[in-house]
Structure formats: C-alpha cells, structure tokens
Amino acid sequence: MRPTLLSNPSPAMVGRIKALLFVLCLLPLTASLWQALSGQAVNPVETLTRDSGSWALNLLLAGLAISPLRRLGAPGWLLRLRRMLGLYAFFYASVHLLIYLWLDQLFDWGAIGHDIIKRPFITVGMAAFALLLPLAITSTDGWLRRLKRRWGQLHRLVYPLAVLAVIHYLWLVKRDLTEPLLYAAVLALLLGLRLWWRLRPTLGRQVQ
Amino acid sequence: MLIRHPTDIPPSEITPHSVYLNRRQFMLGSAGLLLPVASMAALPASKSRYSTTDKPNSRQDITSYNNYYEFGTSKDEPALYAGRLKTRPWTVAVGGEAGKPRSFSIEELLKFPQEERIYRLRCVEGWSMVIPWVGFPLASLLKQVDPTSRAKYVAFETALRPGEMPGVARRVLDWPYREGLRMDEAMHPLTILAVGLYGEALPGQNGAPVRLVVPWKYGFKSIKSISRITLLEKQPPTSWNMAAPSEYGFYSNVNPAVDHPRWSQASERRIGEFLKRKTLPFNGYADQVAGLYRGMDLVKNF
Numbered sequence: 001m002r003p004t005l006l007s008n009p010s011p012a013m014v015g016r017i018k019a020l021l022f023v024l025c026l027l028p029l030t031a032s033l034w035q036a037l038s039g040q041a042v043n044p045v046e047t048l049t050r051d052s053g054s055w056a057l058n059l060l061l062a063g064l065a066i067s068p069l070r071r072l073g074a075p076g077w078l079l080r081l082r083r084m085l086g087l088y089a090f091f092y093a094s095v096h097l098l099i100y101l102w103l104d105q106l107f108d109w110g111a112i113g114h115d116i117i118k119r120p121f122i123t124v125g126m127a128a129f130a131l132l133l134p135l136a137i138t139s140t141d142g143w144l145r146r147l148k149r150r151w152g153q154l155h156r157l158v159y160p161l162a163v164l165a166v167i168h169y170l171w172l173v174k175r176d177l178t179e180p181l182l183y184a185a186v187l188a189l190l191l192g193l194r195l196w197w198r199l200r201p202t203l204g205r206q207v208q
Numbered sequence: 209m210l211i212r213h214p215t216d217i218p219p220s221e222i223t224p225h226s227v228y229l230n231r232r233q234f235m236l237g238s239a240g241l242l243l244p245v246a247s248m249a250a251l252p253a254s255k256s257r258y259s260t261t262d263k264p265n266s267r268q269d270i271t272s273y274n275n276y277y278e279f280g281t282s283k284d285e286p287a288l289y290a291g292r293l294k295t296r297p298w299t300v301a302v303g304g305e306a307g308k309p310r311s312f313s314i315e316e317l318l319k320f321p322q323e324e325r326i327y328r329l330r331c332v333e334g335w336s337m338v339i340p341w342v343g344f345p346l347a348s349l350l351k352q353v354d355p356t357s358r359a360k361y362v363a364f365e366t367a368l369r370p371g372e373m374p375g376v377a378r379r380v381l382d383w384p385y386r387e388g389l390r391m392d393e394a395m396h397p398l399t400i401l402a403v404g405l406y407g408e409a410l411p412g413q414n415g416a417p418v419r420l421v422v423p424w425k426y427g428f429k430s431i432k433s434i435s436r437i438t439l440l441e442k443q444p445p446t447s448w449n450m451a452a453p454s455e456y457g458f459y460s461n462v463n464p465a466v467d468h469p470r471w472s473q474a475s476e477r478r479i480g481e482f483l484k485r486k487t488l489p490f491n492g493y494a495d496q497v498a499g500l501y502r503g504m505d506l507v508k509n510f
Contacts, residue, residue, distance in 0.1 A: 042273035042479055043335055119470060174333065175451060176281035176380050
C-alpha cells in the first residue's frame with residue numbers, strides 16, 4: 001500500500017496532530033466550566049464533578065483502545081498519542097478528585113477519611129486514582145529508560161485501575177445503570193480482545 | 209462550615225408580581241386574546257404562615273432541574289418531554305376506606321382555597337431548593353371523602369401514560385409510580401396538594417396538574433401528577449422502597465443522622481449556593497412534625 005498522509009505521516013505532521021489533540025482534550029473542561037460559570041448549569045458543582053469523571057473515563061478508554069486498534073490494522077503513529085490520552089485521563093481524574101476534596105468536603109480530612117472507609121464507591125474511586133498516580137509520574141522518557149522492563153510491568157496497572165474506575169461509576173448511580181454499563185461493556189471489549197489475543201497468539205498474528 | 213445567609217427577605221421582593229402581570233398583559237394584548245390557556249391563568253393564592261423566609265430558587269432553576277423518571281432519568285429530560293402529558297381533562301379518584309369515595313376533576317381541585325406555601329425541598333440525592341408552591345392542605349380533600357376508622361394510610365399513584373411518557377418504556381421503576389403516607393402525616397397541615405408554582409399553573413416537569421408536597425420528607429415522597437388516592441388499613445408499597453428497600457424507607461423523613469447506605473445525608477447543596485450547608489432534622493420542620501414520630505426509632509424506620 002502506498003504510504004498516505006494518514007498511514008505514514010511525517011514527524012512534523014504527527015507533531016501537529018498531537019498539538020490538535022492537546023487542544024481537543026481541553027474542550028470538555030472548557031465546555032463544563034463555561035456551563036458552570038455562566039449559570040447555565042443549575043447545579044454547577046454536580047456538572048463539573050460528573051463531566052470531569054466522565055472525561056477521565058472516556059480518555060482512559062481511548063488510551064486503552066489504541067493497542068487493539070493498532071493490532072486490527074490502524075496506523076502505527078496512533079501509538080504516539082497514547083501518552084497524551086493517558087495524561088489527560090489523569091488530568092481529568094485529578095480535577096474530579098479536587099472538586100470532591102474541595103467543594104464537597106471542604107478539605108475536611110477526617111470526613112474524607114471516613115468517606116473512603118465507609119462508602120465503597122469512594123473507596124474504589126480513590127484506589128483507581130492511587131493506581132493512576134504512579135503511571136502519570138513515570139510517564140516521562142526518563143522514567144521509561146530508568147525502569148526498563150519494569151516500566152511495562154508497572155503500566156499494566158492501567159487494567160485493574162480501569163476496572164475500578166468503572167465500578168466506581170456503577171456503584172454511585174442511583175438507579176439508571178445504562179451509562180455505567182455502557183462503559184463496562186466497552187472496557188470488557190478492550191480487555192477481552194487483549195485476553196483473546198494472548199490466549200490465541202497464532203490467530204492474533206494472522207490478523208496482524 | 210456553615211455560611212449564614214440572611215433569611216429575612218420577604219418573598220414578595222424576590223419575584224415582583226407586577227413583572228408577571230405586565231408580561232401577561234403584553235402577551236394578551238399582542239396575541240389578541242385567542243383562547244383562555246390553562247397554563248397562563250394566574251392562581252390567586254393567600255399567604256401562609258407555614259411559608260419559610262428562605263430565599264426561593266428562580267423559576268428557571270425549579271423548572272429545569274427535575275427528577276421525574278417517567279420522562280427520563282436525567283435532570284433535563286423532564287423539562288424537555290413533560291409538556292407531552294395531557295393534563296386536561298384530569299381526574300383524581302379518591303377511594304378505599306372512605307365513607308364517600310368520589311372523583312375530583314382538576315377544575316374542582318382548583319376551587320379549593322389556594323395558599324402560597326414557600327417550602328424547602330430536600331432531595332435524597334443531596335441537593336435542595338426553596339419552592340413557592342400554590343396549593344391546599346391534603347386534609348381538606350380527604351375530609352370530603354369521609355375516611356373510615358380503618359383508614360390508617362394513604363396511597364398515591366401517578367398517572368401512567370406510556371404514549372405521553374417516554375421514560376416508562378424502560379422499567380427503571382415498577383410503574384406506575386406509587387407513594388404513601390401514614391394517615392396523621394397526610395392530615396398534617398404542612399402536607400399539601402400543589403397545583404401551582406410561582407403563582408401560575410404547575411409546569412409538567414414539576415408534576416402537573418396536581419402533586420403532593422410533604423416538605424419534611426425527601427423529595428421522592430412528594431409524588432407528581434396524581435391520578436389516584438386510596439385510603440388503606442395497611443401500609444402501601446412505595447416505588448423507591450420496592451426498587452431498593454435498603455436505601456429508601458417508607459418514612460424517608462429528612463434526617464442528617466441517618467445516611468443513605470451509599471452517601472452521607474449530613475449536608476446538602478442548596479441550588480444557587482456554592483458551598484454545602486448542614487441538613488436539618490425533618491428538613492427544618494421538626495417543630496411542627498417531630499411529634500408525629502415520638503417514641504419511634506427513626507434509624508430503624510428510616
């Protein structure tokens with residue numbers, strides 16, 4: 001196949017795609033802040049909490065979709081977007097956590113500790129963030145070099161943390177489970193594909 | 209931390225009645241007064257000593273952030289779809305343990321002496337509003353059907369109109385929506401049937417044409433768009449209790465000391481306020497209603 005712009009872009013082109021992605025990933029926060037601060041949102045704190053949580057999950061799943069897409073024939077440069085998607089997932093998760101600590105709990109650490117112990121959805125949400133934090137810290141080229149093989153092992157934490165994040169959503173919903181179950185289905189597909197390819201390596205190579 | 213707000217603003221200062229009247233006159237004048245539209249009719253209502261002096265939320269807030277699962281489970285769907293509900297003709301059948309069971313048309317309900325009741329509303333989800341309802345005591349209606357001595361509870365049912373309610377296609381709850389009160393709760397002067405909001409007919413998303421308002425209980429007890437009221441000897445099944453018995457009790461009195469199994473009820477976010485405020489026992493109506501529950505274990509009877 002003749003290399004096209006999309007299958008084999010120049011490094012400068014990839015740079016521009018990354019710059020575009022960087023701006024795109026800021027749009028949900030901008031939209032959410034606009035809704036909250038302009039008075040369109042009746043319950044602005046709830047809007048910010050829900051939107052930041054949703055986008056943390058969206059970007060986490062987008063990052064997890066890249067390697068299966070690659071295996072199904074998508075161009076290789078997509079891999080170069082994965083770190084930014086992961087870091088943005090961390091960014092939105094941090095905003096989500098900060099709103100909880102500040103606007104919900106007013107940094108009352110006693111109440112926060114109590115909440116973490118007593119409320120399962122908070123417990124798993126915190127656990128997910130605790131697992132995401134080292135991945136964000138070690139996302140630099142320097143840490144990649146320093147940790148060598150360990151880096152890959154460490155970053156497999158993304159699988160359990162994604163499961164915890166979806167459970168966090170499932171457990172907080174009052175009644176209508178449609179949306180969290182949709183996230184669960186997408187995550188099951190992304191993790192299921194990996195498992196399938198691992199258990200059936202020959203098939204995976206044929207597809208490639 | 210509790211941010212104190214002045215609570216001495218008279219409601220008349222917040223919603224200048226003349227603004228509504230002027231707008232109405234303008235619209236009538238320019239439209240040429242074609243048909244008497246029910247939703248445009250102002251509801252004359254007297255002031256009530258039961259009204260709170262808390263600042264009411266804006267009409268915009270009250271009518272665009274609603275829980276009404278028959279029209280969808282998100283907060284904005286009721287405002288989008290509840291207009292589909294045909295509220296004329298409308299009757300409420302009142303029966304069961306009653307000496308004189310009968311139906312009331314919405315026109316008959318509107319003839320009860322109406323009062324403005326500015327009440328706090330505390331949702332079980334942890335937010336609250338202050339709402340200027342127009343309505344009348346449920347007791348006035350119940351007295352007309354002559355409850356028998358066996359009437360210990362009152363059951364309420366929301367109309368079920370699959371053709372007009374897009375949300376009931378999914379069994380999020382076991383339709384029709386059902387609620388219930390103990391007889392003394394139903395007869396309490398704070399308990400009203402509301403037919404209006406901000407001096408006008410109740411909008412669809414707020415439970416048109418007639419809904420219950422029980423201000424010391426979590427919002428879901430205040431059932432919307434009522435089509436049936438039944439007096440009973442036994443405690444009736446109620447929708448949220450049927451859906452999740454460990455999370456939503458029959459009583460569901462606002463109680464900061466009893467958490468929802470999954471979240472705290474100690475504080476609430478008043479819509480329009482930045483920081484949370486402390487939730488009050490019985491939503492601040494303890495002086496009036498705590499006596500109804502004397503000697504009861506409110507943790508067990510949540």
